[in-house]
Amino acid sequence: MRAIFFDEDDARAVAARLRADGFEASVVRERLAGEDDDEDHPWAVLSDAPELMVEMLVDEYDGWLDAEDTSPAAPPLPPLDLPAAPRRVKRGEQ
Numbered sequence: 001m002r003a004i005f006f007d008e009d010d011a012r013a014v015a016a017r018l019r020a021d022g023f024e025a026s027v028v029r030e031r032l033a034g035e036d037d038d039e040d041h042p043w044a045v046l047s048d049a050p051e052l053m054v055e056m057l058v059d060e061y062d063g064w065l066d067a068e069d070t071s072p073a074a075p076p077l078p079p080l081d082l083p084a085a086p087r088r089v090k091r092g093e094q
Contacts, residue, residue: 001054003045004030005063011043014057023049 005011011027018025030044044066047054051065058065 001047001049001051002066003047003054003058003063004042004066005045005061006042007061008043010061010063011045014054014061014063015045015047017057018045018047018049018054021049021053023047023053025049 003014015025015027025045025047028044030042055065
């Protein structure tokens, strides 16, 4: 489970609360794609806490929840049946 916050103090407060409740929690800097300024990167709290608990803390500290996708991967599709030669657009004169 990953919760994202733009304020370092909020991220550290959430991690401390989760640890006080007996869960593992760590704070890391989250790098967003296309973000050049290191000071603008948000903070991520990684935890094994239940989603409901983290969601309540995210609401309280104005962050957002980035739930990991744990759904099973879809089976691969069979290969397409492609033609062996290019298709002729113009018809020859008859």
